[in-house]
Amino acid sequence: MSGFLAKLQAWFAPIMAWLEPWLPFIFTALTTLAILLIMVIVAAYMIWLERRLLGLWQDRYGPNRVGPFGLGQVVADMLKIFFKEDWVPSFVDKPTFIIAPVIAMSMMMLGFAVIPLSPTLGVADLNIGVLFFLAIAGLSVYAVMLGGWSSNSKYALLGGIRSTAQTISYEVFMGLALMGVVMQAGSFSLRDIVNAQAGMWNVIPQFLAFLAWVPAALAVTHRTPFDLPEAESELVQGYHTEYSGMKFGMFMVSEYVGIVMVSGLTTTLFFGGWHGPGAEQYPILGLVWFCAKTFLFMCSYILVRAALPRPRYDQIMAAGWKFCLPLTLVNLLLTAAVVLWNSGV
Amino acid sequence: MGDTLNLFSLAFYVICVFGICGLMIGMSWLLGGRARGRAKEEPFESGVVGVGSARMRMSAKFYLVAMFFVIFDAEALFLYAWAVSVKEAGWAGFAEAVIFITILLAGLVYLWRIGALEWAPDSRKRLKQQQQSETK
Numbered sequence: 001m002s003g004f005l006a007k008l009q010a011w012f013a014p015i016m017a018w019l020e021p022w023l024p025f026i027f028t029a030l031t032t033l034a035i036l037l038i039m040v041i042v043a044a045y046m047i048w049l050e051r052r053l054l055g056l057w058q059d060r061y062g063p064n065r066v067g068p069f070g071l072g073q074v075v076a077d078m079l080k081i082f083f084k085e086d087w088v089p090s091f092v093d094k095p096t097f098i099i100a101p102v103i104a105m106s107m108m109m110l111g112f113a114v115i116p117l118s119p120t121l122g123v124a125d126l127n128i129g130v131l132f133f134l135a136i137a138g139l140s141v142y143a144v145m146l147g148g149w150s151s152n153s154k155y156a157l158l159g160g161i162r163s164t165a166q167t168i169s170y171e172v173f174m175g176l177a178l179m180g181v182v183m184q185a186g187s188f189s190l191r192d193i194v195n196a197q198a199g200m201w202n203v204i205p206q207f208l209a210f211l212a213w214v215p216a217a218l219a220v221t222h223r224t225p226f227d228l229p230e231a232e233s234e235l236v237q238g239y240h241t242e243y244s245g246m247k248f249g250m251f252m253v254s255e256y257v258g259i260v261m262v263s264g265l266t267t268t269l270f271f272g273g274w275h276g277p278g279a280e281q282y283p284i285l286g287l288v289w290f291c292a293k294t295f296l297f298m299c300s301y302i303l304v305r306a307a308l309p310r311p312r313y314d315q316i317m318a319a320g321w322k323f324c325l326p327l328t329l330v331n332l333l334l335t336a337a338v339v340l341w342n343s344g345v
Numbered sequence: 346m347g348d349t350l351n352l353f354s355l356a357f358y359v360i361c362v363f364g365i366c367g368l369m370i371g372m373s374w375l376l377g378g379r380a381r382g383r384a385k386e387e388p389f390e391s392g393v394v395g396v397g398s399a400r401m402r403m404s405a406k407f408y409l410v411a412m413f414f415v416i417f418d419a420e421a422l423f424l425y426a427w428a429v430s431v432k433e434a435g436w437a438g439f440a441e442a443v444i445f446i447t448i449l450l451a452g453l454v455y456l457w458r459i460g461a462l463e464w465a466p467d468s469r470k471r472l473k474q475q476q477q478s479e480t481k
Contacts, residue, residue: 029357033357098370102367109365113359152399153390154399154401155389171414172417179428182425241389246370246377249373326450332424333443336428336439
């Protein structure tokens with residue numbers, strides 16, 4: 001027996017020796033893949049969570065038939081949607097029509113790449129993290145715009161145009177709101193921003209920025225009360241009226257991936273990321289803290305949907321341009337003054 | 346080494362993301378059924394037969410918003426660069442930023458005053474003024 005083991009070892013030794021320099025790459029690849037898959041699965045289960053929580057808050061059950069607590073509902077829905085017709089209507093602009101849901105989903109997933117999950121964990125540690133996120137948020141506008149335009153349908157076009165105008169309006173001050181946080185950390189890197197919050201979470205000194213960030217974060221994911229692009233009471237389904245099957249599913253899932261991504265970002269930027277009691281000694285506890293905080297924000301998205309009605313379009317635009325934009329500019333100056341005062345230049 | 350791993354991780358992530366998207370599109374194309382219908386090739390308009398095409402004229406308001414976005418976002422970009430170098434720029438840089446932001450805000454106030462940020466049509470605005478004058 002031991003002879004067999006020794007033979008096996010001798011046989012594997014050259015492979016291991018050859019593999020040795022590649023081990024960190026393999027390890028990194030596996031971690032990256034695990035983060036991505038877990039994030040997508042969590043996003044898919046957001047659908048279940050949302051339906052259950054909305055049920056709870058509206059005095060009904062929500063999905064509770066498939067599996068324990070209805071947990072199998074997501075799997076069942078996913079299997080079903082894979083077998084639905086992958087229909088491209090004859091009146092649409094075909095390439096754009098197919099690319100739009102891919103952009104929607106991939107951009108939201110890409111945004112997660114810069115978020116540090118724990119002191120040691122995270123996909124990539126970019127020194128332009130915040131800029132990367134802003135670029136991704138800017139690109140995700142194309143999904144809605146192209147989806148609405150290529151559908152060649154009036155409802156879809158109206159939804160797409162509305163959404164584009166709304167999202168770009170909110171993007172202007174979303175970037176400016178984040179600059180206060182950047183100033184305090186002195187870096188665009190999200191890891192540096194988390195490290196700078198060791199003493200105090202950014203939500204306290206940057207409360208004004210947080211006030212502007214909340215509506216911007218809701219607008220970037222097209223969630224209620226900022227879901228005017230898909231206001232079903234007036235625009236059927238907005239920009240994805242003509243979509244069906246998996247392409248519609250991708251728009252749907254991208255919304256939930258967006259919630260996970262933006263919740264993670266809110267945690268990172270304003271609520272200290274992985275910081276929490278004991279996180280310095282045990283890095284794994286940092287991950288737990290990060291997940292707990294992110295989960296809280298994910299639930300608050302659903303609470304906002306359950307609690308708030310949808311405002312009028314002009315009210316949304318007015319709130320963005322007339323309130324949030326001046327607010328973030330003032331916050332920027334205040335933060336700069338405080339930072340300069342403290343550094344004693 | 347750390348940098349290479351970092352970039353490798355990001356590149357791998359990007360490939361996986363597009364892989365998943367491609368897989369979802371490809372799988373549903375492969376697995377989905379095919380069906381024909383009489384009114385299937387018409388754009389959905391809540392059951393009403395559509396009139397004209399969707400290439401219609403939109404309110405100029407939306408183009409105005411797009412222009413504001415370009416103006417304000419381009420100006421915000423200068424502030425991004427300032428945000429990471431506040432300490433290096435010092436109080437002199439702060440004074441310049443104050444001037445810059447004041448001009449930015451003055452532009453916003455101007456747009457506000459000329460009604461560029463109003464969405465209601467003029468007729469509704471006149472109605473509102475009428476109501477106000479009646480209550481007075």
